[in-house]
Amino acid sequence: xxxxxxxxxxxxxxxxxxxxxxxxxxxxxxxxxxxxxxxxxxxxxxxxxxxxxxxxxxxxxxxxxxxxxxxxxxxxxxxxxxxxxxxxxxxxxxxxxxxxxxxxxxxxxxxxxxxxxxxxxxxxxxxxxxxxxxxxxxxxxxxxxxxxxxxxxxxxxxxxxxxxxxxxxxxxxxxxxxxxxxxxxxxxxxxxxxxxxxxxxxxxxxxxxxxxxxxxxxxxxxxxxxxxxxxxxxxxxxxxxxxxxxxxxxxxxxxxxxxxxxxxxxxxxxxxxxxxxxxxxxxxxxxxxxxxxxxxxxxxxxxxxxxxxxxxxxx
Amino acid sequence: xxxxxxxxxxxxxxxxxxxxxxxxxxxxxxxxxxxxxxxxxxxxxxxxxxxxxxxxxxxxxxxxxxxxxxxxxxxxxxxxxxxxxxxxxxxxxxxxxxxxxxxxxxxxxxxxxxxxxxxxxxxxxxxxxxxxxxxxxxxxxxxxxxxxxxxxxxxxxxxxxxxxxxxxxxxxxxxxxxxxxxxxxxxxxxxxxxxxxxxxxxxxxxxxxxxxxxxxxxxxxxxxxxxxxxxxxxxxxxxxxxxxxxxxxxxxxxxxxxxxxxxxxxxxxxxxxxxxxxxxxxxxxxxxxxxxxxxxxxxx
Numbered sequence: 001x002x003x004x005x006x007x008x009x010x011x012x013x014x015x016x017x018x019x020x021x022x023x024x025x026x027x028x029x030x031x032x033x034x035x036x037x038x039x040x041x042x043x044x045x046x047x048x049x050x051x052x053x054x055x056x057x058x059x060x061x062x063x064x065x066x067x068x069x070x071x072x073x074x075x076x077x078x079x080x081x082x083x084x085x086x087x088x089x090x091x092x093x094x095x096x097x098x099x100x101x102x103x104x105x106x107x108x109x110x111x112x113x114x115x116x117x118x119x120x121x122x123x124x125x126x127x128x129x130x131x132x133x134x135x136x137x138x139x140x141x142x143x144x145x146x147x148x149x150x151x152x153x154x155x156x157x158x159x160x161x162x163x164x165x166x167x168x169x170x171x172x173x174x175x176x177x178x179x180x181x182x183x184x185x186x187x188x189x190x191x192x193x194x195x196x197x198x199x200x201x202x203x204x205x206x207x208x209x210x211x212x213x214x215x216x217x218x219x220x221x222x223x224x225x226x227x228x229x230x231x232x233x234x235x236x237x238x239x240x241x242x243x244x245x246x247x248x249x250x251x252x253x254x255x256x257x258x259x260x261x262x263x264x265x266x267x268x269x270x271x272x273x274x275x276x277x278x279x280x281x282x283x284x285x286x287x288x289x290x291x292x293x294x295x296x297x298x299x300x301x302x303x304x305x306x307x308x309x310x311x312x313x314x315x
Numbered sequence: 316x317x318x319x320x321x322x323x324x325x326x327x328x329x330x331x332x333x334x335x336x337x338x339x340x341x342x343x344x345x346x347x348x349x350x351x352x353x354x355x356x357x358x359x360x361x362x363x364x365x366x367x368x369x370x371x372x373x374x375x376x377x378x379x380x381x382x383x384x385x386x387x388x389x390x391x392x393x394x395x396x397x398x399x400x401x402x403x404x405x406x407x408x409x410x411x412x413x414x415x416x417x418x419x420x421x422x423x424x425x426x427x428x429x430x431x432x433x434x435x436x437x438x439x440x441x442x443x444x445x446x447x448x449x450x451x452x453x454x455x456x457x458x459x460x461x462x463x464x465x466x467x468x469x470x471x472x473x474x475x476x477x478x479x480x481x482x483x484x485x486x487x488x489x490x491x492x493x494x495x496x497x498x499x500x501x502x503x504x505x506x507x508x509x510x511x512x513x514x515x516x517x518x519x520x521x522x523x524x525x526x527x528x529x530x531x532x533x534x535x536x537x538x539x540x541x542x543x544x545x546x547x548x549x550x551x552x553x554x555x556x557x558x559x560x561x562x563x564x565x566x567x568x569x570x571x572x573x574x575x576x577x578x579x580x581x582x583x584x585x586x587x588x589x590x591x592x593x594x595x596x597x598x599x600x601x602x603x604x605x606x607x608x609x610x611x612x613x614x615x
Contacts, residue, residue: 134327155345181337
């Protein structure tokens, strides 16, 4: 550990800038058993890979089979891994049992608005912090970055009190409005990193052509920073769609709940009742579907966005 | 770089205004306010009444649930954080190799992270069911000992940690990015020098990713200290107080609608205990980081 040939600060920061538009760098290590000398090692390798995959996928497959079993078949002893008859109706009756369409609409509205607000205001702040000179810019940057480490729970009770006093309790506003005020400091940080990587000659050219800051931001910067705001939009979608604590605290009326709270109520055992697991699993699958589709559609952004996050935080 | 100073200042503040307002209203104000509320008796309906340190005195000397909840929180952190880091790093190193299907492994390992917490936690609630759950079924088939998992006072917290560890892909992906940023030449040089896998790991990999390791220790610990969803959905804090972590206790004191009067001042005092724990973790980790992190770069 005496001397390392390269400066890690430089080499580590580099992928953050290149990660934007291309595939992640090739893994450095040799393929296992690439020379064919060690068949045993290759077998062990694939056994591990198989095990990891199984641990991740089997619970989900199990969920699907339960969603397809009849209510009684779920409690058969010993449990069968596969249903012997398929109850497709679970996918209709299950969602109906918790007014799924209503909850879906609620979740959609809350999520769409918080994604829009969160991404827009973070991009604006990132642009200002990276490319405009104004007094106090460094101070605000450090305050935003510092607030990333501040645990959310500290704000929970005073914000609850604040929202209640201005009549926002039991409305969607506490779940949406903060997003429109740069709600996620991580996004501001990410946006700033991306904006710093864009050559200044680009906006100088635009300025010479007479464009104002708003014009530069919308027509020059937003197209150039597409990977950044797509990553943020995905993360914001996930955060809002998956959020459980905040809607649980701020929403009292069942008809305003998003899916997360509705789904949790589905299985909370009241009056000693056993939840209808086959209904639940069928509905759960529908609840998981949007993030699942998004994940597979935008996989490279997930990996890249978080990858570049990992390396930019070292700067 | 812009020389157009006047327009920069105006535009700068215009663009950053929402974030500044947000920081003031949603971060700075609540921070100050929550400290004040911790010193009050406040039920959410009538005005808070200043009571000094009475809430803290009650926490540490009277409340029978407080020490158990601190212990449960500590147990969760001590069990979850090292496991999550070790498994996450091992998985990242595994997925950093080149072999057919590595992308599938990577994708599947990350998959649980993108799924909604409520959805995966309730799924695990059923998997951990002692009678008809998948886990006991599989263990029985393999002639391994089974357990009542969430219903057992000794296994309830390990079960919760098990559920949390299913999301280890989140840790993995960050480590993977860090591993991919390690310059290939270092490994080549080590190979030429005839270094074995252990030397490579402890003398190249670990030093090179130590800044990310530090960050992960801080983030994972602060996140684990704030665990809420799993105990709330899986056990409700039971059996006994075995999984009644601080966050759950805060929620139950401040917000639960079980017909009890909300005790927001008292819950705020608990929030501050949690907050101080988090600050302590960050401070300690940062203080001792120079012992085990390799760093050439001075922070700017």
